[in-house]
Amino acid sequence: MKVNKKQRELLDILSEKNDEWVNSKDLAEYFNCSTRTIRNYVSTINSELSHVIESSNIGYKLNKNALRKDQQNLSESKLKLNDRKSRIFLEMLKNSSSGIDLFELSEKLFISESTLKNDIQELKQSLPSQTLRITIKGDLVKLEGSEHSKRKYMVDLLYDEGNSVYDELKSSIEQMIEDISLDEIKNIIRSTLSNLNIFINQYSLNNIVLHFAISMERIRQGYILTENDQDILKENLDKQELTLTNEITKGLAEKYNVHFPESEIYKLALQFVGLYDKSLIENNNEQQVEAYVDSTMLSVLRDVLRRAEDIYLIDFEDNDFINKLAIHLQGLFYRSQFQKFNRNSNLLDIKISYPIIYDISVYIASLIQEKIDITFNEDEISFIALHIGSLLEKEKAIDKNYIRVLLIANDYHGIRDQITKKIKNRLGSSVQILSVSDYNDNQFFHYDLLVTTDRKVATTYEGSVFIKPFLTDRDLIKIEKRVDVKKKQHQKDLIDKLIKRFFSESLYFNQIDPSGLMVSDIIKHMNQMMIAEGYVDENFYYSVQRREKMSPTSFPSGIAVPHSVELDALKSGISILTLQEPIIWSDQEIKVVALVAINKKESQKFNKFFELFIEIVSESYNVEQLRKSENCNEFIIKLKMMADELIDKNILI
Incomplete structure (x- = not known):
């Protein structure tokens, strides 16, 4: 069949509409093409298939009866090798007791027997030889090994399908479980967790759904896990983990008439080890975090991050980042006691696309592992990378003034990409877009603006922008205005943060009588206070004097801004002195x-702020208003107001 990717997308969109007519103009807008191109797509599809698309003066719709006759043609495209390997494994797993005939298997996969035999040899080489093996006797192929080993390898194989994303994993599993809905399993698990106010990120949820689906199908086929370690699990698992599992298995048993033996329940309960209350993430409350995270863990993490700062020159002093990473590591500590680790379907992407971030994560993990009895595998290291990447993206957005847009849109086989492209074309480099189909993970996604085609999501999350799947000019204008507001607020928040960071009550000297004082006396006095507060050392004064000799730092507006020639301060700060x-x-x-x-380490951030500060104090009116401040707090409030005014006037840093 010669139907290409775009034409397949057209079939999928029409299929989603359930016999409704779709206007050609809307389709052209979605595909970013002309209505003539849409007519060509339809003509090609109907020539290759049995006139499956009907047309009229109101648009197009799918003839599902005609399509059903050609369904076999749509499913006969060649499978990639890794996908075929997983299919072969799943088929052998279904027939663990009796084995499966080679000819029957080749027919199921729509491949020749010779191709099948080559694929089996490839699969043999990837199996853990000590726990699993494939035997061929005559035309019968069989998988041998323990039930636990078979399930474990199946998960490994699925996650290794060219670094599959969840949709691809879902497709592979659905081929095995047939009438069990992964979405239904997910809804039951998510609902149970929500009722108990337990947080779960999307990676963990997908992984747990996978394990429940496999367990259910194997139970239905009569393959049950042994109970060898049931007593150990019963003794060590937390009550909450067993309560969760019992609630979920009860709901699934009623839905699918599957009886879960105790051995399965205890194994499934392992999937919930290390989960925690939503309030830990949502409230970011220091006391709650300290109550959940062991004090040794928090102390070790802070020490490790300080060591990483010295090597990689990255500022990790972000409480939100530290708290979330500490919570994640505490959960990992609990999981590692059972040798239970979360899988990350984006592991390979992270290692290849972000090697430095991954290397930093490896370094941090190795230092933590030296001090705490905790195990890290590659997947868990990649989760640290997600935390670090989120922090760096947050800083990147601040430094480059990007607005981070989280786009949540139903994935009509490419519709998210079309929306993303249109937004990028309109707003250019002022936005960075993260596109997902489901919102359940606020742990790793840092965003400023949520844009969605899902009305329920839009009404749930305040400040969201609701758009149509076929993006209109009105939608783009709405997004553009909201981005502009967010951009300005982003800058104001940054200024607020930097002012708090660089100005201190201990370095503020108000209404000093200058009688009998020379410029050098004033600098020396301010310098001594900065030494006492740990900002500079004894050499700083002489460096400032050298700078003044090179070119005085006094401004016609009434302010002087003396500073060192080199970036030699122990930490960054500004001392303020006002004169009577x-x-x-x-x-x-x-x-x-x-x-x-x-x-030196803070120079990039400081310099961006310093430019705006100079912009403010270059006006004599602003200097006079600042000089009249009664105290440091009033000075800071006035400075913030002046900065906000410049931002509102689009004088941006």
Whole structure:
């Protein structure tokens, strides 16, 4: 069949509409093409298949009866080798007791016997030889080994299908379980967790659904896990984990008439080890975090991050990042006691696309492992990488003033890509778009604006932008306006953060009488206070003096901003001194002095803020208003208001 990818997408869209007519203009907008191209797509499809698309003056719709006759043609495309390997394994797993005939298996997979035999040899080489093996006697092929080993390898194989995403894993599993709905399993698990206010990220949920589906199908086929370690699990598993599993298996048993033996329930309960209350993530409450995370874990993590900062020159001092990573590591500690690890379907992508982030994660994991009895595999290391990547993206968005858009859209086989492309074309580099089909993971996704085609999601999450699947100009204008508002708020939040970081009550000196003081005396006094507060060392004063000799730092607006030639401060900060009367500083009347200390590691962030600060104090009116401040807090409030005004006027940093 010669139907291409675009034409298949057209079939899928019409299939979703359930006998409804779809306007050609809407289809053209979706495919970003002309209505003539849509007519060509329809003509090609109908010539290859038995006139499966009907047309009229109101558009197109799918003739499902005609399509059903050609369904076999749609399913006969060649499977990739890794996908074929998983299918072969699943078929042998179904027939573990009796085996399966080679000819029957080749017919099921629509491949020749010679291709099948070659694939089996490939599969043999990838099997763990100590626990599983494939035997061929005559025309009968059989998989031998323990039930536990078979299930474990099946999960490994599915996750290794060219780094499959969940939709591909779902497709492979559905071929095995046939009439069991993965979406139904997911809904039952998610509902149970939600009722108990337990947080779960999408990666963990997908993994758990996978295990439940496999367990159910194997039970129906009569293959039950042994009870060798049941007593150990019963003794060590938490009550909450067993309660969860019992609730879920009860719901699944009623839905699918499957009886879960105790041995299966205890094994499935392992999937919930390390989960925690939603409030830990949502509230980011220090006391709650400290109550959940062992004090040793938190102490070790902070120490490790400090060591990583020294090597990689990354600022990890972000409480939200530290708390979420600590919570994740505490959950991993509990899971590792059972040698139970979460799988990450994006592992390979992370290792290849973000090697530095992954290397940092390996380093952090190795340091933690030295001090705490905890085990990291590659998947768990990649979850650390997700946390670090989220932090760096957050900083990147701040530094480059990107707005991070989370797009949640039903995936009509490419519709998310079309929406993403249109938004990018309209807004360019001012946005970064993360596109997903399901919102259940706020742990790893840092975003500023949520855009969705799902009305339920839009009404659930305040501030969301609801759009149509076929994006209109009105939708784009709505997104553009909201992005502009978010962009300005983003900058205001950044300024607020930097002002709090670089200004301190201990470095604020108000309404000093300048009588008898020279410029060098003022600098020396401010420098001594910065030494006492740990911002600079004894050499800083001389470096500042060298800078002043090269070019005075006084401004006609009434402020002087002395600073060092080098970025040699121990930490960055600004000391403020206001004067009762102006003094002469290199021919300028000065009323305010801002002594600036810059640490090399913080120079990038500081310099961006410093540009805006100079923009503000270059106006004499602003300097005079700042000088009249009664205290440091009033000074900071005024400075923030001045910064906000510049941002509102689109004078951006």
